[in-house]
Amino acid sequence: xxxxxxxxxxxxxxxxxxxxxxxxxxxxxxxxxxxxxxxxxxxxxxxxxxxxxxxxxxxxxxxxxxxxxxxxxxxxxxxxxxxxxxxxxxxxxxxxxxxxxxxxxxxxxxxxxxxxxxxxxxxxxxxxxxxxxxxxxxxxxxxxxxxxxxxxxxxxxxxxxxxxxxxxxxxxxxxxxxxxxxxxxxxxxxxxxxxxxxxxxxxxxxxxxxxxxx
Amino acid sequence: xxxxxxxxxxxxxxxxxxxxxxxxxxxxxxxxxxxxxxxxxxxxxxxxxxxxxxxxxxxxxxxxxxxxxxxxxxxxxxxxxxxxxxxxxxxxxxxxxxxxxxxxxxxxxxxxxxxxxxxxxxxxxxxxxxxxxxxxxxxxxxxxxxxxxxxxxxxxxxxxxxxxxxxxxxxxxxxxxxxxxxxxxxxxxxxxxxxxxxxxxxxxxxxxxxxxxxxxxxxxxxxxxxxxxxxxxxxxxxxxxxxxxxxxxxxxxxxxxxxxxxxxxxxxxxxxxxxxxxxxxxxxxxxxxxxxxxxxxxxxxxxxxxxxxxxxxxxxxxxxxxxxxxxxxxxxxxxxxxxxxxxxxxxxxxxxxxxxxxxxxxxxxxxxxxxxxxxxxxxxxxxxxxxxxxxxxxxxxxxxxxxxxx
Numbered sequence: 001x002x003x004x005x006x007x008x009x010x011x012x013x014x015x016x017x018x019x020x021x022x023x024x025x026x027x028x029x030x031x032x033x034x035x036x037x038x039x040x041x042x043x044x045x046x047x048x049x050x051x052x053x054x055x056x057x058x059x060x061x062x063x064x065x066x067x068x069x070x071x072x073x074x075x076x077x078x079x080x081x082x083x084x085x086x087x088x089x090x091x092x093x094x095x096x097x098x099x100x101x102x103x104x105x106x107x108x109x110x111x112x113x114x115x116x117x118x119x120x121x122x123x124x125x126x127x128x129x130x131x132x133x134x135x136x137x138x139x140x141x142x143x144x145x146x147x148x149x150x151x152x153x154x155x156x157x158x159x160x161x162x163x164x165x166x167x168x169x170x171x172x173x174x175x176x177x178x179x180x181x182x183x184x185x186x187x188x189x190x191x192x193x194x195x196x197x198x199x200x201x202x203x204x205x206x207x208x209x210x211x212x213x214x
Numbered sequence: 215x216x217x218x219x220x221x222x223x224x225x226x227x228x229x230x231x232x233x234x235x236x237x238x239x240x241x242x243x244x245x246x247x248x249x250x251x252x253x254x255x256x257x258x259x260x261x262x263x264x265x266x267x268x269x270x271x272x273x274x275x276x277x278x279x280x281x282x283x284x285x286x287x288x289x290x291x292x293x294x295x296x297x298x299x300x301x302x303x304x305x306x307x308x309x310x311x312x313x314x315x316x317x318x319x320x321x322x323x324x325x326x327x328x329x330x331x332x333x334x335x336x337x338x339x340x341x342x343x344x345x346x347x348x349x350x351x352x353x354x355x356x357x358x359x360x361x362x363x364x365x366x367x368x369x370x371x372x373x374x375x376x377x378x379x380x381x382x383x384x385x386x387x388x389x390x391x392x393x394x395x396x397x398x399x400x401x402x403x404x405x406x407x408x409x410x411x412x413x414x415x416x417x418x419x420x421x422x423x424x425x426x427x428x429x430x431x432x433x434x435x436x437x438x439x440x441x442x443x444x445x446x447x448x449x450x451x452x453x454x455x456x457x458x459x460x461x462x463x464x465x466x467x468x469x470x471x472x473x474x475x476x477x478x479x480x481x482x483x484x485x486x487x488x489x490x491x492x493x494x495x496x497x498x499x500x501x502x503x504x505x506x507x508x509x510x511x512x513x514x515x516x517x518x519x520x521x522x523x524x525x526x527x528x529x530x531x532x533x534x535x536x537x538x539x540x541x542x543x544x545x546x547x548x549x550x551x552x553x554x555x556x557x558x559x560x561x562x563x564x565x566x567x568x569x570x571x572x573x574x575x576x577x578x579x580x581x582x583x584x585x586x587x588x589x590x591x592x593x594x595x596x597x598x599x600x601x602x603x604x605x606x607x608x609x610x611x612x613x614x615x616x617x618x619x620x
Contacts, residue, residue, distance in 0.1 A: 006398055006492065009236035017229035017560075024559030035551050088548060095554045147525070151532045203533060 032099045035092040068128035079163040108173040114165045133162045138169040140186035149187035152203040224560040231567035237394040244357040251283045256336040257326030259319040261291040263340035273343035289322040320422035320429035335413040339406035342454040351450035362442030363411040366450040367579045379589045381456040390575030396446035400497035404434040407452045428473025471608035
């Protein structure tokens with residue numbers, strides 16, 4: 001009798017357990033969708049900021065107004081936003097259940113936005129003779145040296161006129177960028193289109209180089 | 215990969231929690247009405263127990279049981295303090311001296327057993343006390359000749375500090391789990407805070423094992439492996455003092471768990487044998503499985519902690535004195551969205567199941583407990599980690615055959 005009841009109890013527990021577990025999965029999936037939405041909104045905001053920049057530039061150029069200061073201010077606001085999205089994206093991606101493809105798409109979009117911001121910044125630097133330092137950072141995921149480089153660059157970016165654009169070098173969509181800079185290993189950083197550092201570069205080395213540049 | 219393992223652990227934890235919850239609806243163990251009172255010999259092994267033995271004896275003398283049907287045998291295991299003189303003050307008590315042998319109290323219990331005249335023999339440690347009706351209630355559970363032993367739920371006597379309070383919660387949980395195990399006849403433990411056995415059975419099986427770290431667990435497992443049942447008398451409340459310091463708790467637990475491992479090996483023949491029923495086919499394999507999971511969780515957490523420390527060291531090496539920065543704090547929205555629901559959802563449900571079991575356990579042993587307190591929080595967060603370390607230490611000591619210490 002006990003054996004029969006016990007079997008019933010066991011199957012009931014397994015069934016309810018699986019149901020609760022599925023509910024957890026379902027809630028996880030719901031949260032996943034919210035995360036994807038959250039990053040998508042942030043990316044759209046940056047897209048809007050970029051569009052705002054491009055439109056303002058076209059307008060100011062066309063009507064012969066001075067645009068250097070105002071555009072520099074606009075663009076300087078974009079890079080911290082981008083860095084923040086990058087961090088959130090990495091954090092969320094680790095928790096995803098069924099949204100791997102969505103995150104891949106979001107990341108591709110994010111990298112393209114970074115390239116656009118980098119291009120606009122480089123252009124503005126040249127046209128307005130600004131002293132903004134631009135660093136391209138190519139990394140591999142789950143790679144120790146890249147992780148260390150990330151720590152150093154997180155510190156570097158705290159200075160006001162330094163902007164870092166980070167890229168997972170294995171993403172197909174940025175292959176043209178990787179080929180163009182001949183990136184062979186991770187981490188690699190390219191500073192102001194002039195100097196390429198391959199392998200881990202210390203905080204001191206980066207700062208020394210930036211100081212020598214200025 | 216590791217995360218899938220954690221996921222699996224939370225699912226198993228959930229299913230087991232629900233399973234125990236289900237058992238609450240099972241019938242309680244059978245009881246009989248005592249037509250006459252059998253003769254009971256109560257054995258109290260003592261070793262340097264001057265501060266507590268007096269209260270233990272007083273509680274035994276206060277038992278609601280015919281005085282001519284009871285004998286109290288205090289076996290002194292070469293105490294060096296005032297234990298003997300305190301015991302001698304109680305004229306109703308028989309004091310027997312024992313030459314300490316073996317690694318625990320088993321030789322003293324066996325000595326008491328050789329003097330015992332009762333049909334039943336009760337073991338009560340000198341740091342414990344019994345409630346007035348406990349003995350009567352226990353004897354009602356000897357419903358058939360197959361029942362070889364009956365144990366009691368234990369309440370913690372003092373709650374001076376956090377260690378005591380954590381153990382108080384643990385003992386409450388243990389009471390309900392043992393009650394549920396008793397209902398499905400898989401209970402295989404006994405303790406020194408009033409466990410009662412049929413004397414003849416224990417004697418025929420060779421008495422208590424004097425070279426065992428947990429002789430009370432061993433005798434229970436021997437009874438089970440010889441086809442006898444152990445029951446839990448949930449209405450027979452008993453009380454004990456528990457370790458008050460980290461070191462005391464550590465030593466006690468490592469000894470218990472080493473004893474458990476030894477006895478698991480000693481009775482490995484029981485595993486998956488049809489004749490041992492649910493005990494051999496469900497309960498022991500489940501406990502062994504839980505141990506393996508615990509060890510794997512330990513490895514996982516150690517890995518996680520080590521890699522966090524490693525990352526910190528790397529960060530310090532990279533950033534040197536600039537390690538601390540007042541960077542942007544994550545927003546509440548980001549924190550909420552970062553919540554890893556797939557792991558934590560089942561765990562939260564498990565915690566609620568445990569809280570319910572705890573509520574039922576508190577009712578069972580008539581214990582007033584605050585359900586939402588820091589102690590409960592510590593019990594769910596700190597205590598499992600501590601227990602994990604106890605188990606791992608016990609496992610290592612057994613593997614490397616460290617000297618057995620009581």
